[in-house]
Amino acid sequence: MPKVTIDGIELDVAPGTNLVDAAAQADIEIPHYCYHPGLSVAGNCRMCMVDIRALSEKQNNPLPKLQIGCNTVVQEGMVVETKNEKVEAARASVLEFLLINHPIDCPICDQAGECKLQEYYMDYGAYRSRFELEEKVHKEKATAIGENVMLDQERCILCTRCVRFLDEVTGTHELTITERGDHSELSLAAGKTVDNAYATNIVDICPVGALTSRRFRFQARVWYLDTTDSVCTGCATGCNVEVHSRRGAIYRLKPRYNADVNGYWMCDHGRTTFEQNAAPDRLQSSLVRESERFLELEAPAVARLAARALENASRVGIVVSAGVTVEEAELLARILDKLGGGPKILVSPETSEIADDGKLISTDRFPNRRGVEAVGFAKLADDTPPADVDALIIVRADVAALGDAWKTLLEGLSTTVVLDERVTDTLGYADHVLAVASHFESAGTFVNRDGRAQRFEKAIDAPGAAVAGETALGDLLAALGGAALESEGRGLAAGNAPA
Amino acid sequence: MSEKVLLRFEDVASDLTQIDNYIADGGYDAARKTLTGMSPDEVTQAVKDSGLRGRGGAGFPTGLKWSFVPKDTGKPVYLLCNADESEPGTFKDRAIIENDPHQLIEGMIVASYAIGCHDAYIYIRGEFADGYDVLERALADAYAKQMLGEKLFGTDYNLDIHLHRGAGAYICGEETGLIESLEGKRANPRIKPPFPAVHGLFGCPTIVNNVETLACVKHVASRGAEWFKGIGPESGPGPKLFCISGHVNKPGVYELPMGTPLMSMIENEAGGIWKGRKLKAVIPGGSSVPVLRAEECDIDMDFDSVSKAGSMLGSAGVIVMDEMTDMVSSLRTIAHFYHHESCGQCTPCREGTGWLEKLLIRLDEGDGTDEDLKTLETVAGNMIGATICVLADAAAMPVQSFVSKFGDEFRARCNTEAQSADKSGEGEARA
Numbered sequence: 001m002p003k004v005t006i007d008g009i010e011l012d013v014a015p016g017t018n019l020v021d022a023a024a025q026a027d028i029e030i031p032h033y034c035y036h037p038g039l040s041v042a043g044n045c046r047m048c049m050v051d052i053r054a055l056s057e058k059q060n061n062p063l064p065k066l067q068i069g070c071n072t073v074v075q076e077g078m079v080v081e082t083k084n085e086k087v088e089a090a091r092a093s094v095l096e097f098l099l100i101n102h103p104i105d106c107p108i109c110d111q112a113g114e115c116k117l118q119e120y121y122m123d124y125g126a127y128r129s130r131f132e133l134e135e136k137v138h139k140e141k142a143t144a145i146g147e148n149v150m151l152d153q154e155r156c157i158l159c160t161r162c163v164r165f166l167d168e169v170t171g172t173h174e175l176t177i178t179e180r181g182d183h184s185e186l187s188l189a190a191g192k193t194v195d196n197a198y199a200t201n202i203v204d205i206c207p208v209g210a211l212t213s214r215r216f217r218f219q220a221r222v223w224y225l226d227t228t229d230s231v232c233t234g235c236a237t238g239c240n241v242e243v244h245s246r247r248g249a250i251y252r253l254k255p256r257y258n259a260d261v262n263g264y265w266m267c268d269h270g271r272t273t274f275e276q277n278a279a280p281d282r283l284q285s286s287l288v289r290e291s292e293r294f295l296e297l298e299a300p301a302v303a304r305l306a307a308r309a310l311e312n313a314s315r316v317g318i319v320v321s322a323g324v325t326v327e328e329a330e331l332l333a334r335i336l337d338k339l340g341g342g343p344k345i346l347v348s349p350e351t352s353e354i355a356d357d358g359k360l361i362s363t364d365r366f367p368n369r370r371g372v373e374a375v376g377f378a379k380l381a382d383d384t385p386p387a388d389v390d391a392l393i394i395v396r397a398d399v400a401a402l403g404d405a406w407k408t409l410l411e412g413l414s415t416t417v418v419l420d421e422r423v424t425d426t427l428g429y430a431d432h433v434l435a436v437a438s439h440f441e442s443a444g445t446f447v448n449r450d451g452r453a454q455r456f457e458k459a460i461d462a463p464g465a466a467v468a469g470e471t472a473l474g475d476l477l478a479a480l481g482g483a484a485l486e487s488e489g490r491g492l493a494a495g496n497a498p499a
Numbered sequence: 500m501s502e503k504v505l506l507r508f509e510d511v512a513s514d515l516t517q518i519d520n521y522i523a524d525g526g527y528d529a530a531r532k533t534l535t536g537m538s539p540d541e542v543t544q545a546v547k548d549s550g551l552r553g554r555g556g557a558g559f560p561t562g563l564k565w566s567f568v569p570k571d572t573g574k575p576v577y578l579l580c581n582a583d584e585s586e587p588g589t590f591k592d593r594a595i596i597e598n599d600p601h602q603l604i605e606g607m608i609v610a611s612y613a614i615g616c617h618d619a620y621i622y623i624r625g626e627f628a629d630g631y632d633v634l635e636r637a638l639a640d641a642y643a644k645q646m647l648g649e650k651l652f653g654t655d656y657n658l659d660i661h662l663h664r665g666a667g668a669y670i671c672g673e674e675t676g677l678i679e680s681l682e683g684k685r686a687n688p689r690i691k692p693p694f695p696a697v698h699g700l701f702g703c704p705t706i707v708n709n710v711e712t713l714a715c716v717k718h719v720a721s722r723g724a725e726w727f728k729g730i731g732p733e734s735g736p737g738p739k740l741f742c743i744s745g746h747v748n749k750p751g752v753y754e755l756p757m758g759t760p761l762m763s764m765i766e767n768e769a770g771g772i773w774k775g776r777k778l779k780a781v782i783p784g785g786s787s788v789p790v791l792r793a794e795e796c797d798i799d800m801d802f803d804s805v806s807k808a809g810s811m812l813g814s815a816g817v818i819v820m821d822e823m824t825d826m827v828s829s830l831r832t833i834a835h836f837y838h839h840e841s842c843g844q845c846t847p848c849r850e851g852t853g854w855l856e857k858l859l860i861r862l863d864e865g866d867g868t869d870e871d872l873k874t875l876e877t878v879a880g881n882m883i884g885a886t887i888c889v890l891a892d893a894a895a896m897p898v899q900s901f902v903s904k905f906g907d908e909f910r911a912r913c914n915t916e917a918q919s920a921d922k923s924g925e926g927e928a929r930a
Contacts (some may be wrong), residue, residue, distance in 0.1 A: 130874050182838075182849050
């Protein structure tokens, strides 16, 4: 591996690495706009200029001109300075050029707080304008260019990240640059709008406020948002995401880089998965049926009552969706062992009307099929209900919606225990109901379509008296005399993940 | 030099655009001799030996450029003739194309053979409507006479030349912009490396040569490297076309040996400064190169001499300015051109070219301040060497040289009232 020296720090860097990425290995940020590691090199913003003091072992004279770090690949013996006076003057100059025609409308711009123009200006800016305000070039503001994306031409710095994303990642080519010089504009290709399944990624990679999310626009100032690492539940791919929330409300999901799963991206559907989290049909308290009425009780009390009822059943089965976590599935398996064994049924369909797209979208719309299968849950032939049980524990699955055969089964059971985050038709058949948290409201593990176990963390509190599924099932298991998980909320993940 | 080679059409009675006349005058003998008697490497060596440097502006040694084409990549090799002549003050390639197109075609046959190219392109400036017609006919005639096509001159060598018309952008003359344009894209110059010789048209090894350069190749092939080298200075020899324009009595294209003194060509060829006026300044190599004051004009016109004088031979577009010339206004005109022609890709050029023009409009109209003049210089300085191609430099160099050499004129134009108003305004802001 080539050995390079950046700001006096010697580094071993993989061959083919450019200087922006190499410097990042030593926590040195070379500021940049147009370069994005997931896209081809454009080299147009000129922000990542560095001073090459020696190109290689053999050519060890300083280069006369500053070079762009994004298009300079490391060589053995390369010596680079990223912070000297010459470099910082060049950065200040590029920022000045970028800002002369920029509207500087930060107070009304959604990007404020996560804007690379703002950030770098604080670090390297000239702090004094030499440009006459009335001479700025004006362009269109607030143009919807698709269902989810808003374009502000004046804020655009023409880095072409979005154009390259649509050319290279989605291959849909909706955007291009038209006109020339300082009248250059980002334009929609004739007859197109940016409505592909990955459109909002261009909002994420836009380094400024030119492209903003129509769903997130004017919803929150980004510096108020808390960030939690999570995993998308939109399908079986398990794109790594960040949950951005504030005071119990989720505002947006953003992709989190994972080279082996989703790279830098996620689909637009996945970004909407939080929107139902705060829906009015959320189940807020645990219940016990008392003749024809439900009685609200604390979750542990409901768990104890459910345990007694289940112990009296002759044969108990468990029904889950592929939306339960690895930890929940493991606890359910132990519960069933305590109850003398029985069928472990998975009801989620493996395919949907949405096809695999060869990128990130999976036809399996559930996040943890491989995870629940690993502890023995399996689909029944033709999804027919089991005939040989008189009690069921139903977790995050609305089995009443699966058809009349299921309803008939539910009607005939002696005991039905339901754990869910929402009010479903199945609750109408339940004797014991435990209100559980969604995956945004608890920690856990999902195993994605490739068998990769992925941890997610709790972003916000569950509504009302809902508890983590792991807690509720732990209570149930304890009431049956079983031992809880080795460490709550920590992982069975690795142990249970199929290779 | 009494005998003209590049402008031979001026010396012969017959119309050299007609292929029969061109052949009767000895045309295509050089191509035949080369293809039947020399190996490609020998041709490249001969061009190296001749000392020929590119005539498009940069003056890069032509034979050396050819030798950068990697061998045995399995990919086709392309030769592109850059006929997108559009540097203000430059009109030499047009003279060749319109009057002696077979000279160019013959040069392209020799060059293509040397680099192993079987599909060559001529990218001609869109506005050259007449030149396009002439070349189209010349190419058809060359095919009819089997100077192009298959098995040229009885050898196994095949060559097609395609003619492509540009759509009117200066940036298409930048070699990688030209390649993008030829591929059907917006002519944004590419970042280098990789260089076109390795990764050019359609990702294949590509050589881009200027019209005059390729015409010179024909003459190296017909008269030999020694002959070529014997004309002008050793560091950059050969016959050279100079485009003399501006305040002279006889503007036009002149063929002179490389190294001819600038003042001699203005006085003897172009008939001296018009209206009996005195010389004020000369831009020696097209509008993008630094201007020379009259007293700096006692120089030889070859690559090294002009660059020693602080400017560049560039495209040899010699723009002559008399004592009545308004330098502020002239620079404004130049700045307008580069602002209009910047592709807009790189930040310093996209934003800088417009800023320079805005400042110059203010200064030219008497509304500028000393502060504006300082800004003008620093903006130009910040553009140089900071972009993918040299358009930013081309816009900035004239600014730097005009302001440094004719600073008094710029300062005299500044509005002193605006200046004091500006200052008091600043004071208020501070308070």
